[in-house]
Amino acid sequence: MKHLRLRGAAALLLPVIALAIACPPSAARAQDTTTEPTTPEPPAESSPETTPATSPTPTSTSETVCNDRRDDDGDGLVDCADAxxxxxDLCHAGGGEERTSAACSDWIDNDGDQMVDCEDADCQTPQIAACQGSWRGGAQASGGAAGGAAAVGEEDLPELGEGQSVEDLIGRGGDANGERTDELCSDGIDNDFDGRSDCADFGCRFDPQVTVCNGTPGLRFSVVAGVGANIGWDYDQSGSEERITNTPEAGFTLLQLRALGPIPFIENSFFLINVRAEDRVRLTFANFQIPISDLGHYISINSGFGGLSPGLIISAARQPLLDPPFYMYRAFEQGNGAALEVGGPIDERGVIRFRAWGAAGAGEFTGNVGGRFFRSDDRNFAWAAGGAFQFNLIGFFDRFDSPFLYTAVPLTWGVAVGGKYDQRPAERFAATNAFSLLQVWHFSLRVENYTRFVMDDPQTIPVQSAFNVQLGVLLIPRVLFFAADVGGVWQVQPWSTGAEPTSDPSYREQLDTFQWRAALHWYFFRSTGILAVMYREAHNEENPSDEDAPELERELRLEARFRF
Incomplete structure (x- = not known):
């Protein structure tokens, strides 16, 4: 395996070596300021400026010296890259530290930690010039792969057709289209098994929604902002159109600050911290993920997001209807104080994946990190446990994926099913969730169902179910995207247990709701700037405990969003 890794590294350097050989001998001699050692010695610490250049002509019929940074036999392979x-002994692992430019470019695992050269976190420091990132900026517009593509090497890019940009390469040319989010592009794992991981993957390199690959590697800071105006019409339960309760509003609707990147000194790790500041500054989410195997298995310690539905995972900046369908979560999901999750692929190709978690917290609403709310000082403790399986039937998808379409996408079809048990202060219930994603070309279809079985009343087991169907259509690539969804929540006929009834069932009954929405998005600056107009209409069941609760809600909303 070590030899294979050495040969792979050497293959990547062939173009550089060929260029060096093509240089005039006088230039090569001018750069060569060191003398060739007569006996093998360990590589000395040096900067790239003092490193001997590759010899333009072979000086021997074999690679006689394995640490002189020369191609002695002229076969295109230098030092430890040569068979x-x-x-x-100079090419064996564990011989020393990997903390200099020389040691970080010698094709040797010097410190024996299974990470070679620039793969090693020890080499990812500012003073190691040999490992400065090759990705330097966004994809270019139509006409070619200049700029960002050239920086990472054009040799691995398919030829672009007329009017195409590098964004059209996502899902083509060997790319499996399974890595297109900041989370997946900074975890050190080849999530879609296409041979490229993180910023080497086409999706990570060229999807404008990925921010962690648009600059130097390491800590990344991003901002999402939304500003808009809306007007709504709420009708009372009598259906009288004379009662309009809403007044127009305008202002910032969203301000989200995020820091994310690898955890220092932990290979293939990832962290994310999210702050919401549109109403009041509050830390809403934190996640620290570390690998537990080379196949992509992980442990995640987070602030309690780990429910069944992917709807609460998707960033607020990636909601094609501007807000999540809240009826899917009001009675089904609840934030906890902390959660521990494990997951990863079941088979070696990642066709089947799993995740399992346990979570706990206190208070009625614990969606904020470190925050809790108690009504009337009623101290309590809540916990939940569950698991889910994901099946990548065609292609690869992830619950972090954005529902937005910016360019055409290849065929992808996946299904996720799971279940959980939730113990809350006011109720306890079991729940199931099923989610399916189908996308191809300019179309995307997402279907989800959430059902729960409340087990507080000994006489009956109330069953509540919610569904959401979301359609996305890319009308004009990089210009117009249309999205619409329809769904609702309703209470199914309770199951009778034959036990004695209780006078006061404690579970939280959610009133029946039916809602549909439609939105049109204009990408006025790549996918960084989006102008959206959205219409929403909701029909609610009559609320016997609140006569002012609207039975019909209508809303028109205009909003500009920026994410960078």
Whole structure:
């Protein structure tokens, strides 16, 4: 395996070596300021400026010296990349630290931690010039892969057709289209098994929604902002259109600050901290994820997001209807104080994945990190446990994926099913969730069902169910995207247990709701700037405990969003 890794690294350097050989001998001699050692010695610490250049002509019929940074036999392979040096002691792992430019570019696992050269976190520091990132900026507009693509190497890019940009390469040319989010593009894992991981993956390199690959590697800070205006019409339960309770509003609707990136000194790790500031500054989410295997299995310690539905995972900046369908979560999901999750692929190709978690918290609403709310000082403790399976039937998808379409996408079809048990202060219930994603070309279809079985009343088991169907259509690539959804929640006929009834069932009954929405998005600056107009209409069941609760809600909303 070590030899294969060395050969792979050497193959990547062939174009550089060929360029060096093509340089005039005088230039090469001018750069060569060191003398060739007569006996093998460990590589000395040096900067790239003092490193000997590759010899333009072979000086031997074999790679006689394995640490002189020369191609002695002229076969295009230098030092430890050459098979003749594989057995040399200088090319064995564990011989020293990997903290210099020389050690970080010698094709050796010097410190024996299974990470070679720039793959090693020890080499990802500012003073190691040999490992400065090759990705330097966004994809270019139509006409070619200049700029960002050229920086990472054009040799791995398919030829672009007329009017295409590098964004059209996502899902083509060997790309499986399974890595297109900041989370997946910074976890050190080849999530879609297409041979490219993180910022080497086409989706991570060229999807404008990915921010962690648009600059130097390491800590990344991003901002999402929304500003808009809305007007609503709420009708009372008598249906009288004379009662209009809402007045127009305008202002910032969203301000989200995020820091994310690898955890220092933990290979293939990832962290994310999210702050919401549109109403009051509050830390809403924190996640620290570390690997537990080379196949992509992980442990995640987070602030309690780990429910069944993917709807609460998707960032507020990636909601094509501007807000999540809240009826899917009011009675089904609840934030906890902390959660521990494990997950990863079941088979070696990642066709089947799993995740399992346990979570706990206190208070009625614990969606904020470190925040809790108690009504009338009623101290309590809540906990939940569950698991889910994901089946990548065609292609790869992830629950972090954005529902937005910016360019055409390849065929992807996946299904996720799961269940959980939730113990809350006011109720306890079991729940199931089923989610399916189908997308191809300019179309995306997401279907979800959430059902719960409340187990507080000994006489009956109330059953509540919610569904959402979301359709996305890319009308004009990079210009117009249309989205619409329809769904609701209703209470199914309770199951009778035959036990004695209780006078006061304690579970939280959610009133029946039916809602539909439609939105049109204009990408006025790539996918960083979006102008959206959305219409919403909701029909609610009559609320016997609140006569002022509206039975019919209508809302028209205009909003500009920026994410960078």
């Amino acid at each position: 003749e040096c594989f057995e040399n």
